Amino acid sequence: MLPMSVLLRDMHKESKLLPPHLVAEYLCQLLTRIDVKTFGATQWNVLRSAVKEPQRPLNANSNILATVDKTFLQYLQDKIDGDVWVTGSKEYTLRRRVFNQAISHFPIGIVVPQSEADIVKIIDYANRQNLQISIKGAGHGVTGAAVINGGIVIDMSTFQNIELCADGQSVKVGAGIRNRDLDRFLSHHNKVVPLGTCPDVGVVGATLGGGIGFLSRKYGLSCDNVLAFNLITADGQQRVVNAGEHTDLFWALRGSGGAQFGVITHITFSLHPAPDSIEGGIIEWPIHKANGILTHYSETVLQGPRTQFLYAYIARSTAKQAKISIMGFSEDPDTSLHDITSWETDADISITHKQYIECQSNNYEQGHALYWRNGIIEGALTQDFITTVLQCFQSCPDNAGGIMLDPLCGAIQDVGAHETAFIHRNASFVCSITGVTPPDQVNIEVTEWVNQTYERLSPFFNGHAYQNYDMGNDFPLIGYYGQHTQRLIAIKQKFDPELRFVGALQRHLQKTA
Incomplete structure (x- = not known):
C-alpha cells in the first residue's frame, strides 16, 4: 500500500481539508510506482497489492514531508507513551540503520514503545491503516529485514530489563537486550544461557532462528533453552507461549527465524552453571x-x-x-x-x-x-x-x-x-x-x-x-523449513492472517496470494 493513501484516507474520515499539494504528491507516487504490468491487477481501492519494489523515500527537504510528519505524529504519537520518528529527523536516520551497510530501507515511521500497552496500540494502528510491521532488536540480520520499506518499524531498544527468576534457575530477558548484556548480567550469578559469539547481536532475534554459540554442543541452541515467550500477536492479544499454552506457537517460535508471528517482548530461558575452566x-x-x-x-x-x-x-x-x-x-x-x-x-x-x-x-x-x-x-x-x-x-x-x-x-x-x-x-x-x-x-x-x-x-x-x-526474497521457503514448511504456513495464517508481520513466511504467502 502507498503510505500516503493512509494519510489521505484518515484526513478524509475526520473531515479535514485535503491540501492540493498532498493530493498531487499522492498522484505522483501512484504514477511512478504503477507500471503497465501491474495496472490491471492493482486493487485501486486501497492499492494493497500494487507495490513489490522498495518504496522510494520522500524528499527530506520538501514541504510535503513536513505535512506527512505532522500527520503521522498526530495519529500515533498522541496514542502512546513512546516516540514516533519519521523521515527528516536525526533519530529516524540513526534508527533506520542496520548492521549490514549494504542495506538502506525507508519505513514511513519508526516507533519506540515504552510498554506492552504501547505495542498493542501500535499494532491496532497498523491494522487500521493496513501497514506492515517489522521488529528491530539489534538489526543484525544480513538482509536488513528488521527495517521495512514503506511500513512501521517497532524498535524494541527500550525493553532492557533482565530479571533472574525466583527459582534461580531461569532468567527473563527483554527484547532490547544484546548478547553482551545478558552475558554480563549472568556472570554475576555464575550462570549462562547458550548464546551466539557476537556481543552486539540481539538475544531475541538470534534465538528465534536457532542461536549457535560456544555452548551449543553441550547445552543445545539458544531456542532449545527457552521456557516461555511473551508475545503480542496481530490481533493485539498478549500471550504467554510455553510448553503448556499456545503450544503451536511455542513450536514455531523455536526456529522459524525473525519476528514473524508478532512482537516478542520477553523470553524466559533456563540457566546452566558457568564453565569453571x-x-x-x-x-x-x-x-x-x-x-x-x-x-x-x-x-x-x-x-x-x-x-x-x-x-x-x-x-x-x-x-x-x-x-x-x-x-x-x-x-x-x-x-x-x-x-x-x-x-x-x-x-x-x-x-x-x-x-x-x-x-x-x-x-x-x-x-x-x-x-x-x-x-x-x-x-x-x-x-x-x-x-x-x-x-x-x-x-x-x-x-x-x-x-x-x-x-x-x-x-x-x-x-x-x-x-x-x-x-x-x-x-x-x-x-x-x-x-x-x-x-x-x-x-x-x-x-x-x-x-x-x-x-x-x-x-x-x-x-x-x-x-x-536469511538470504532474502529469492531463496525458497522450503530451504529454511524443509518438512516443517506447511505447518509453519498454517500457523502464520492462523495468527497473522493479514500478513502484518514481515519475514520469509509473509514473503512467500504474499507471492502466492
Missing part, C-alpha cells in the same frame, strides 16, 4: 596448510567432545597473507586447544585461559556492506569440498571475502527433528560465504564472487540454509 583463542596457519587443517577439523567436530566448540574460517585478506584459522573454546582440561596446534606445523597460536565472558567478547568488524550466502552440510567435509573451497578463495578479490564453517552436532542433535521448527538437527556444519565492501561502494566483482562461490559449493550442501542467515 576455559581455554579460548585462535590458531592460524598459512593457507597452503588448509587441506590438512580442514580434514582434522571435520573429524574433531564429528567425533570430539561436547565441551569443545571450534569455528573454521578463511578471513578476508590478500592472497599472499591468507590464513586458515580455528577459533576455539574448550572447558575440558583433557582436550586442550593446544592439541589442535599439532594438526600442522607453522601454527600461529593465540590461546589463553579465560573467563567465559571473555570468550564471548569477540570483536566483529562493523561499518561494512555485506553480501552473504550460506548452506548446510551433513556428514564430514569431503576432500572434494575442501578442494573446491580453496579454489574458490583463490579467485576472491583481495581483502573482499571470506568463508566460514559453524559447527553443529552434539546436544543440538539431542532434540528430535519434529520437536521444534529448527530443521538442521542432523547437520554437521553451516558454511557461509561473505563478501565485504565499503558501505558507499557497489563492487560487482565481489558480489559475483559470493554468488559464484555459492553455486560451486551448492552440490555439497543439502539444499537448506540457516534461518538466521
Whole structure:
C-alpha cells in the first residue's frame, strides 16, 4: 500500500481539508510506482497489492514531508507513551540503520514503545491503516529485514530489563537486550544461557532462528533453552507461549527465524552453571596448510567432545597473507586447544585461559556492506569440498571475502527433528560465504564472487540454509523449513492472517496470494 493513501484516507474520515499539494504528491507516487504490468491487477481501492519494489523515500527537504510528519505524529504519537520518528529527523536516520551497510530501507515511521500497552496500540494502528510491521532488536540480520520499506518499524531498544527468576534457575530477558548484556548480567550469578559469539547481536532475534554459540554442543541452541515467550500477536492479544499454552506457537517460535508471528517482548530461558575452566583463542596457519587443517577439523567436530566448540574460517585478506584459522573454546582440561596446534606445523597460536565472558567478547568488524550466502552440510567435509573451497578463495578479490564453517552436532542433535521448527538437527556444519565492501561502494566483482562461490559449493550442501542467515526474497521457503514448511504456513495464517508481520513466511504467502 502507498503510505500516503493512509494519510489521505484518515484526513478524509475526520473531515479535514485535503491540501492540493498532498493530493498531487499522492498522484505522483501512484504514477511512478504503477507500471503497465501491474495496472490491471492493482486493487485501486486501497492499492494493497500494487507495490513489490522498495518504496522510494520522500524528499527530506520538501514541504510535503513536513505535512506527512505532522500527520503521522498526530495519529500515533498522541496514542502512546513512546516516540514516533519519521523521515527528516536525526533519530529516524540513526534508527533506520542496520548492521549490514549494504542495506538502506525507508519505513514511513519508526516507533519506540515504552510498554506492552504501547505495542498493542501500535499494532491496532497498523491494522487500521493496513501497514506492515517489522521488529528491530539489534538489526543484525544480513538482509536488513528488521527495517521495512514503506511500513512501521517497532524498535524494541527500550525493553532492557533482565530479571533472574525466583527459582534461580531461569532468567527473563527483554527484547532490547544484546548478547553482551545478558552475558554480563549472568556472570554475576555464575550462570549462562547458550548464546551466539557476537556481543552486539540481539538475544531475541538470534534465538528465534536457532542461536549457535560456544555452548551449543553441550547445552543445545539458544531456542532449545527457552521456557516461555511473551508475545503480542496481530490481533493485539498478549500471550504467554510455553510448553503448556499456545503450544503451536511455542513450536514455531523455536526456529522459524525473525519476528514473524508478532512482537516478542520477553523470553524466559533456563540457566546452566558457568564453565569453571576455559581455554579460548585462535590458531592460524598459512593457507597452503588448509587441506590438512580442514580434514582434522571435520573429524574433531564429528567425533570430539561436547565441551569443545571450534569455528573454521578463511578471513578476508590478500592472497599472499591468507590464513586458515580455528577459533576455539574448550572447558575440558583433557582436550586442550593446544592439541589442535599439532594438526600442522607453522601454527600461529593465540590461546589463553579465560573467563567465559571473555570468550564471548569477540570483536566483529562493523561499518561494512555485506553480501552473504550460506548452506548446510551433513556428514564430514569431503576432500572434494575442501578442494573446491580453496579454489574458490583463490579467485576472491583481495581483502573482499571470506568463508566460514559453524559447527553443529552434539546436544543440538539431542532434540528430535519434529520437536521444534529448527530443521538442521542432523547437520554437521553451516558454511557461509561473505563478501565485504565499503558501505558507499557497489563492487560487482565481489558480489559475483559470493554468488559464484555459492553455486560451486551448492552440490555439497543439502539444499537448506540457516534461518538466521536469511538470504532474502529469492531463496525458497522450503530451504529454511524443509518438512516443517506447511505447518509453519498454517500457523502464520492462523495468527497473522493479514500478513502484518514481515519475514520469509509473509514473503512467500504474499507471492502466492
